[in-house]
Amino acid sequence: MRRSTLLPALAIAFAATLTLGCDSGSDPLVVEEYDDAGLTGAGPNGGKLVDLGGEYQGELVQDVESGLVTVYLLDADGAPAFTDAVDVNVFMTHGDEDVQLTLSAEPEFANADGKYSKFVTSDPFVSEELAHEHDDALLEVNVDGTTVSGPLNAE
Numbered sequence: 001m002r003r004s005t006l007l008p009a010l011a012i013a014f015a016a017t018l019t020l021g022c023d024s025g026s027d028p029l030v031v032e033e034y035d036d037a038g039l040t041g042a043g044p045n046g047g048k049l050v051d052l053g054g055e056y057q058g059e060l061v062q063d064v065e066s067g068l069v070t071v072y073l074l075d076a077d078g079a080p081a082f083t084d085a086v087d088v089n090v091f092m093t094h095g096d097e098d099v100q101l102t103l104s105a106e107p108e109f110a111n112a113d114g115k116y117s118k119f120v121t122s123d124p125f126v127s128e129e130l131a132h133e134h135d136d137a138l139l140e141v142n143v144d145g146t147t148v149s150g151p152l153n154a155e
Contacts, residue, residue, distance in 0.1 A: 045059055045070070046061060047059040047070070048060045048061075050151070052139070052141065052149060052150045053148045056073060056081055056148050057076065057150075058073060058141065059072040059074055060139070060152060062130060062131065064127075066122070067122055068120060069121050069126050069127050069130060070118060070119065070120045071119045071141075072118055073088070073116075073119070082111050082113070083116060083117075083141060084114070085105070086104065087102050088103050088139065089101065089103075089141075090126075090137055090152065091136075091137070092129065093136050094129060094134075099129070101125075102121065103121045103126070104119060106118040130152070137153055
C-alpha cells in the first residue's frame, strides 16, 4: 500500500503554526485523519470524500447555514488537483426526473495555468438535494479530457 505524505505535511504545517503563533481571535487548526486510500472519512477541508476512480477524488463540503456547496478536486493523496473544466456536475434522480446539478469553478482559486480545483454553488435547490443523500447521486468532472466520476453516497 502506498503511504500518504499528506498527514506528515499537515503535522509540519500544524507545528509551524504553533511555533509562529496565531491571532488569538482565530480558530485553531483542526486536522482530521482519514485513510490512505481517500475513500472514507473527512477530507482536508472537512468534507466528505468521493472516490473518482483512484487517481482523483472529490471533496464535498456543505455549509448548511449559508447553503453554500463546494466541491474540491483532489489527487489520490488529498492535495489539490487542477482541471480546465469550468464546472463539475452531480447527477441524481429527483422524484421521477433525472436532474443535473452544476457547481462552477472559483476563478480566484485557479493555478498559474488557469486551471481550477474549487467549484461552488449557492443555489438552495442544490444544497437541499445534496442534504437528502440520494443513493443514486454521482459526482462527475472532466480532468484533462477524461471524465471521472464516483458515487456521492458510497458506503
